[in-house]
Amino acid sequence: MNILCVGAGLSGAVIGRHLAEAGHAITVVDSRGHVGGNCHTQRDADTGVMVHVYGPHIFHTDDAEVWDYVNRFAAFLPYKNRVKATTGGAVYSLPVNLHTINQFFGKTLRPDEAHAFITGEQADTSIEDPQTFEEQAMRFVGKDLYEAFFKGYTMKQWGCHPSALPASILKRLPVRFNYDDNYFFHRFQGMPEQGYTAMIEAILDHPGIAVRLNTVFERAQAEAYDHVFYSGPLDGWFDFELGRLGYRTLDFERFTYDGDYQGCAVMNYGEVEVPYTRITEHKHFAPWEEHAGSVCYREFSRAAEPEDIPYYPIRQVAEKALLSDYVARAEQAQGVSFVGRLGTYRYLDMDVTIREALDAARAFAAHAQDGTKPPAFFTAPL
Incomplete structure (x- = not known):
């Protein structure tokens, strides 16, 4: 089959790779000039630091198959996320x-x-x-x-x-009555040695996959394909006809420092008087590297406007009602399945995104073999 994956992030890459290996012809398009979506990493030219361009992504999972999958395409090195917090004029360890x-x-x-x-x-x-x-x-x-x-x-x-x-x-209040300051509790934790973009480029490196960057998807393009996997915003597929689903977005204030700015990767700021939520220092996300200079981000959260990158789905009562209406429309659509964080309007960690993409690709392959119609959602958004 001739299949289009809209979005070159984890969902589109994993689905595309699996189906390409099953013999299907895959085209992956992305409006940005790089693969990887919000996981995109690139080396800073001045400092040599591997920068998480859209904010830090730390890989952690209990899913052994997913861990084996990412290690197939990248060398993962050990990384423990140890967050600090400044509040009341002192620095503390998180989680509590x-x-x-x-x-x-x-x-x-x-x-x-x-x-x-x-x-x-x-x-x-x-x-x-x-x-x-x-x-x-x-x-x-x-x-x-x-x-x-x-x-x-x-x-x-x-x-x-x-x-x-x-x-x-x-859901789970992070309080520990021991001195364990590892933010996550999963069995497998690490960072790809050469960054996430290199990993996703490797996933997409298959003769059955054509990647087209700087390509804005329009729904009319779907007619040229047997099926579309759409990882863009669910409401965007329908041209926001019923209204826009609410998101929070992030603004990053990037700055460099000659030396070590804060001595840790993540420093939270708990007081509302400090306008940013945290400062991330990116060289500490690769502790196996040494760099004299440093690249840091101050993060500011606000309501997403139409032109902003949507980060966190709000999913309050009003959004869930609108989501329900869009889901009903999606289930009537032909030739498209909605996947990923934006396609299902859910906050997803990277390991869950990969798990759902693998499951969706396998289920689709079974439908293709049987000649049955694949669903609009392989994972229910509601």
């Missing part, structure tokens, strides 16, 4: 752990003592069924830790008070 608790409260608690202190004295146990982000945080860590590490950061990140956000955003 035993060191954070002892430092913040000026104590020397053992794990069981800290657990009793947080769950007994700090947590608001009167909140039995947390409905909002604020209630979730207050229920599990209490007012002091919530206000120091979660409240201001969340207000900046989402542009509203945490009492207006659902508790689901804070």
Whole structure:
């Protein structure tokens, strides 16, 4: 079959590769001048630092097949994400752990003592069924830790008070009663030695795949193909006829520094008075390299406008209602499947994106073999 993948990020690349290996003819188009989507990395010409152009991406997963898959196309080196936070004139370790608790409260608690202190004295146990982000945080860590590490950061990140956000955003409150400061808990964690763009270029390097960059997709182009995998914004496929789904976007204030600016890859700023959410120092994402200079980003979060890059789907009540209408339309569309973060209007980690892309490609191949119609969504957006 003659198949078009719209978007040269992880979804389009993985689906395209799998189906090319199954003998299909694949065309991948992207409006940008590079592959990799928001995972795009490139080496800074002045400092030699590998820069995560659209913000840092750290690979972590418990999915052994996905881990084997990415290692097939890139050499992954060990990387542990150890986040720091500046609040109240001091620097702390995140996620909240035993060191954070002892430092913040000026104590020397053992794990069981800290657990009793947080769950007994700090947590608001009167909140039995947390409905909002604020209630979730207050229920599990209490007012002091919530206000120091979660409240201001969340207000900046989402542009509203945490009492207006659902508790689901804070699904698993990251609190540890030991000194483990590894931000993630997955078995497999690392970074591609030569960056994500090189990895995705390798995935797309197949004789059955044609890649066309700087190419803006228009829906009329779909008629030239047997099927389209669309990883662009779901509402964009329908020319935003019902309205636009809401996103948060990021502005980056890039600056360089002669030396080591902050001594870590990620420094969060929990106070709402500081306008940015965090500073990332990109040479620390490749600790096996040494660079005299440094490239840093200050990150500012705001509501996405039509011309902005959409980062985080909001998925509040109004957005879910509009999403439901677009899903209904999508399910009536012919010859297209919607995939990825934008195509399904869901926040996805990289490993989940790859897992869903592999599953979608395999399911599509089975439909192609049987002559049956593939679904609009291989993973339900709602």
